[in-house]
Amino acid sequence: MEIPFIQGLFDKGQIRHYRARVGEINALEPKMQTLTDEQFPAYTTDLKVRFQQGESLDTLLPEAFALVREASYRTTGKRHYDVQLIGGQVLHDGKIAEMRTGEGKTLVATLPVYLNALSGEGVHVVTVNDYLARRDATWMGEIYSFLGLSVGVINDQNQSFIYDPTHQEADEERDEKGSFKVVTQFLRPVTRKEAYEADITYGTNSQYGFDYLRDNLAQRKEDVVQRPHSFAVVDEVDSILIDESRTPLIISSAVAESEALYKSISKVAASLEVQTHYTLDEKRKAIQLTDEGITRAEKLLGIKDMYTIESVRYVHYLETAVRAHALFHKDKDYVVKDGEVIIVDPFTGRMQPGRRWSEGLHQAIEAKEGVKIEQETRSVASITYQNYFKFYRKLSGMTGTAKTSEEEFLKVYRLPVVTIPTHRDTQRIDRTDLIFLTEQGKFEAIARKVKELHAKGQPVLIGTVSIEKNELFSAYLKREGVPHQVLNAKNHEREGEIIAQSGKKGSVVIATNMAGRGVDIILGGNPSTPEEQEEVRALGGLYVIGTERHEARRIDNQLRGRSGRQGDPGETQFYVSLEDDLMRIFGSDRIKGMMAKLGLPEDQPIQSGMVTRSLESAQKKIEGFHFDARKHTLEYDTVLSYQRDIVYGRRRAMLEGDRGHIISTFYGLGADGALEPIVKEKIELVGEVPFWETVRRVILSVTDTLWVEHIDTMEHMRQSVGLRAYGQREPLVEYKKEATRLFKEMESRLAEQVIQSVSSISKAKQ
Numbered sequence: 001m002e003i004p005f006i007q008g009l010f011d012k013g014q015i016r017h018y019r020a021r022v023g024e025i026n027a028l029e030p031k032m033q034t035l036t037d038e039q040f041p042a043y044t045t046d047l048k049v050r051f052q053q054g055e056s057l058d059t060l061l062p063e064a065f066a067l068v069r070e071a072s073y074r075t076t077g078k079r080h081y082d083v084q085l086i087g088g089q090v091l092h093d094g095k096i097a098e099m100r101t102g103e104g105k106t107l108v109a110t111l112p113v114y115l116n117a118l119s120g121e122g123v124h125v126v127t128v129n130d131y132l133a134r135r136d137a138t139w140m141g142e143i144y145s146f147l148g149l150s151v152g153v154i155n156d157q158n159q160s161f162i163y164d165p166t167h168q169e170a171d172e173e174r175d176e177k178g179s180f181k182v183v184t185q186f187l188r189p190v191t192r193k194e195a196y197e198a199d200i201t202y203g204t205n206s207q208y209g210f211d212y213l214r215d216n217l218a219q220r221k222e223d224v225v226q227r228p229h230s231f232a233v234v235d236e237v238d239s240i241l242i243d244e245s246r247t248p249l250i251i252s253s254a255v256a257e258s259e260a261l262y263k264s265i266s267k268v269a270a271s272l273e274v275q276t277h278y279t280l281d282e283k284r285k286a287i288q289l290t291d292e293g294i295t296r297a298e299k300l301l302g303i304k305d306m307y308t309i310e311s312v313r314y315v316h317y318l319e320t321a322v323r324a325h326a327l328f329h330k331d332k333d334y335v336v337k338d339g340e341v342i343i344v345d346p347f348t349g350r351m352q353p354g355r356r357w358s359e360g361l362h363q364a365i366e367a368k369e370g371v372k373i374e375q376e377t378r379s380v381a382s383i384t385y386q387n388y389f390k391f392y393r394k395l396s397g398m399t400g401t402a403k404t405s406e407e408e409f410l411k412v413y414r415l416p417v418v419t420i421p422t423h424r425d426t427q428r429i430d431r432t433d434l435i436f437l438t439e440q441g442k443f444e445a446i447a448r449k450v451k452e453l454h455a456k457g458q459p460v461l462i463g464t465v466s467i468e469k470n471e472l473f474s475a476y477l478k479r480e481g482v483p484h485q486v487l488n489a490k491n492h493e494r495e496g497e498i499i500a501q502s503g504k505k506g507s508v509v510i511a512t513n514m515a516g517r518g519v520d521i522i523l524g525g526n527p528s529t530p531e532e533q534e535e536v537r538a539l540g541g542l543y544v545i546g547t548e549r550h551e552a553r554r555i556d557n558q559l560r561g562r563s564g565r566q567g568d569p570g571e572t573q574f575y576v577s578l579e580d581d582l583m584r585i586f587g588s589d590r591i592k593g594m595m596a597k598l599g600l601p602e603d604q605p606i607q608s609g610m611v612t613r614s615l616e617s618a619q620k621k622i623e624g625f626h627f628d629a630r631k632h633t634l635e636y637d638t639v640l641s642y643q644r645d646i647v648y649g650r651r652r653a654m655l656e657g658d659r660g661h662i663i664s665t666f667y668g669l670g671a672d673g674a675l676e677p678i679v680k681e682k683i684e685l686v687g688e689v690p691f692w693e694t695v696r697r698v699i700l701s702v703t704d705t706l707w708v709e710h711i712d713t714m715e716h717m718r719q720s721v722g723l724r725a726y727g728q729r730e731p732l733v734e735y736k737k738e739a740t741r742l743f744k745e746m747e748s749r750l751a752e753q754v755i756q757s758v759s760s761i762s763k764a765k766q
Contacts, residue, residue, distance in 0.1 A: 014090075015418075015420075018085075021062060021089060022082050025062045025069070025085055032066050032070035035070070044118070044147050047060055047067075048120065057116060065080075065085055067147065068110055068111050068143065069111075071143050072143050074146065075142045076143065080108070080111065081423045083103070083422070083423050084104055084111075086421075087099055087420045088108050088111030088112050090396070090420065091112040091397075092111070092115060094394045095416050095417070095418050096237055096396065096399070096402050096409060096418065097397075097398045097418060097420050098400065098402045098403055098418065098419045099400060100422050100426070100561060101400045101520075101561035101565055102520055102564075102566045103420070103423060103566070105235065106140065107140075108398065109125060109140070109233050110140050112231075112396065113140075113144075113200055114144065114149065116230070116231040116394070117200050119230065119231075122227050122230055123230065123231050124231070124392075125137075125201070125233050126235060127203070127235050127236075128204065130156055130207075131495075132235070133153055133155060133204060134202075137151050137152075137153045137161070138163065138186055138187060145163060149199040149200060150200070151199070151200045151202070152195030152197070152201040152202070153187060153195060153202045154196070154201060154202070154203035154208070155203070155204075155207065156354070159189070160190050160192045161188060161190060162187070162188050162198060163188075164187070164188040165186055167188040196227055197227070205240045205385060206249065206355075208226075209249040209388045210251065212391075213381040213382070214251065214381075216648045216651055217251065217704070218655060220655070221655045221657065224655065230392065230394070231393065231394045231395075232389065232395050233398070234396070234398075235399075236399050237399045237402065237415075238402050239399070240397075241385060241386075241397065241409070241413060242409075243346075244345070244385060245384060245385040246626070247355065248382050249388070250358065250381070251380055252356075253380050253708075259373045261317065262317070262364060262366070262367040263367050264301070265314070265321045266324070266325075266367035267300075268296075268297050268321070269318065269324070269368075272297070272322060276290070277292055278290055278326070280327070283622075287327070289318070289319065317360060317364075320359065320361050320364045321364045324361060324368050325368055330468075331471070332344070332467065335351060335467065340371065340372075343356070343357065344467065356374075362374070378708075378715075379711045380708045380711070381711075382640075382711065384637045387634070387641045389413065395413065395415065396415070401554040402417045402554075404552075404553045404623070408630070411631075412634065422567070425567060428563055428569070428571065428572065430560060431571065431573040432609075432612065433549075433574045433607070433612050433615065434574070434605035435577070435607070436575065436577040436604075437578055437596075437600060439577045440602060441601065441603035442547070442603070442605075443473055443476045445605060447476040447477055449545070449573075450484075450508060451477075451480045453543050454483075457505045457535075458539040458540050459503050459505065459507040459508070459523075459543065460545060461502050461559075461562055463511055463545070463546050463547065463559040464511070464547045465512070465547070465550055465581075473547060474486050484508035485507075485508070485510070486510050487509060487510065487511040488511070488512045498511075499511070500521070500526040501526065502542070503521045503523045503528075503542055504528070504532075505535060521563075523542065540569055542564075542571075543563070544559060545572075546560075546572070546575065547575055548574075548575070548576055548577070549580065550582075551619065551623070552619065552622070552626070553616065553619050559572075560572045575605075586617075635732055636718060636735060639735060639739045640714060640739070643710075643739070643743050647703060650699070654700045657696060659692060662696050662699075666699065666758075669750065669751040669754055669755065678755075678759055679758075685761070686761060695754075695758060702750055702757070703750060706750055709746075710746045714739060
């Protein structure tokens with residue numbers, strides 16, 4: 001029997017509509033229970049035929065959902081709850097299902113994924129990391145395989161797999177540190193193309209995006225791996241479509257630049273002083289050189305005037321180097337590992353190997369840290385996540401935290417958010433923030449609290465906003481003699497294992513804000529006995545402590561959501577100090593003055609509704625800044641996206657090698673109609689098939705060469721139009737004008753070079 005829905009947590013009208021269909025699905029359960037195991041793949045085949053004969057997926061939904069639920073129960077022992085059937089309908093409708101942590105989102109996805117896979121066009125399930133792609137494909141692959149569908153997995157390093165229950169490779173292996181991690185049980189290695197040709201494919205957002213770009217650099221039709229983009233379910237949709245969307249995906253080629261230049265400019269930047277030589281805007285991560293700073297830099301670099309045409313490039317390198325020194329911090333924004341600077345995702349706390357900051361920033365940080373400076377690169381292909389995910393005819397997503405960003409989901413992706421009621425009433429207690437005068441006083445108070453909780457055996461998960469704070473707080477716990485585990489980007493290999501055990505009695509885990517997204521925290525540990533679970537429940541469940549508020553409210557809510565899964569007891573408490581970045585940059589002087597007047601000891605907290613409101617106001621401001629930054633990125637990339645679609649469409653036509661496409665493209669390039677006699681002459685000379693094959697290769701080659709140059713030119717132009725704001729001209733309008741002019745020039749050069757190459761075929765053949 002279902003628990004009554006909690007009023008006020010969801011849109012009643014929509015839920016009422018979805019719940020009506022739940023009744024239809026439940027009515028089919030007795031029928032599904034009569035099927036033999038062998039009849040499930042046959043039922044799938046029948047549903048596919050009915051779809052091909054004109055029945056809509058909406059019509060097939062009740063049968064498909066009922067079939068998946070029964071298949072899941074027989075293979076995994078898990079039967080979808082009614083609220084999970086509601087979540088599945090929301091995803092099928094191309095919306096975001098907001099479901100609390102522990103409500104079984106991975107299982108929910110099987111419903112719309114199976115239904116949409118019946119079309120035969122392929123379904124993509126998007127995860128936040130390779131481990132979860134493999135894990136979920138293995139877990140859910142058992143259900144899909146039972147139903148007669150194939151499942152593929154794409155991972156980094158060009159690793160690709162197909163779910164194969166007969167493939168008995170060991171599911172655990174030791175890494176170099178001696179810890180265990182799940183790898184490839186039931187996953188048989190295959191080609192990238194085979195993984196995409198499966199009915200259902202699991203992978204990360206970056207792998208899907210990079211494969212799309214690589215497909216559009218392919219020189220042969222056989223090298224294209226992706227099929228047309230039909231339907232995608234994005235897990236942790238807020239992390240992927242919002243948090244990671246400010247950094248575009250870029251495939252680059254090396255451009256020679258002097259390593260000595262980066263080193264010398266880094267030394268100059270290190271010698272400059274804030275306020276005297278440059279001003280700092282921490283809110284926008286921007287710097288502005290002062291006249292005194294420019295003069296000093298010119299003197300140290302031996303340049304008379306940095307703003308002449310010959311020397312102006314030094315301005316960009318210097319400003320970038322100053323940003324690297326003043327605004328990007330080791331063990332917060334990046335880590336140095338094995339002599340390499342690796343970006344740390346500011347929202348998940350995970351390392352991002354292979355990703356590099358653009359426009360020389362990565363090289364500037366490498367120079368600052370004294371590690372090997374990799375060559376600067378230029379883009380040969382790029383796309384933002386916003387524009388990549390718009391390729392899908394239908395897109396949906398699921399997460400525990402989406403409502404606070406609903407405006408952005410609607411404006412950018414046209415994705416409404418529906419909050420799904422919980423299967424059981426929430427028992428978690430969320431405490432009001434405790435505010436301290438100093439960070440030291442705050443940490444001392446947290447350490448005492450953790451010691452008290454550990455003494456009685458209640459498990460504790462402590463969230464920090466950076467690796468630096470993560471390790472700093474670890475020192476406080478060591479001083480108190482509290483045994484604990486530290487989880488951050490430096491030891492993320494054991495993330496799943498550490499988080500899975502963080503519900504065990506007496507467990508204390510300090511984690512950066514990734515806090516094991518996608519991994520359930522089961523009271524008593526995983527696995528655990530009912531007795532162990534009950535013992536931890538009696539102690540109050542998992543106690544979650546936030547050591548400061550994050551820039552985005554969603555991240556705070558994600559941390560809270562680690563506790564209180566499926567009606568479990570739990571408690572959460574955030575500790576805040578006036579020295580935290582959020583309060584230091586955005587907090588009002590009124591609050592600071594009030595705290596000072598009270599004359600409280602450093603480790604004595606207050607609870608103030610005014611302070612909490614001020615914090616939430618600051619978070620909203622920052623969310624607004626980030627939204628504007630992502631919107632800004634999207635506006636510029638949308639201009640390039642229109643051009644990208646034309647160029648990639650031409651490339652795809654040339655790869656397909658269809659004579660009609662080749663001829664129409666070729667004649668489309670010759671505006672004056674003077675091509676007919678040239679074509680006739682060359683065909684007589686070399687033969688019709690070799691001639692059109694040569695035309696195909698020429699168009700492909702010239703398109704690639706000019707497109708790479710065009711992307712480079714567009715990037716430089718984008719930087720330069722910003723200066724036009726000083727002349728009261730709107731940069732985006734100027735960018736659009738210049739982009740149109742440059743694209744027309746590129747198309748004109750393309751026509752000239754193709755015709756010139758084709759005209760010289762006879763010389764090459766003689």
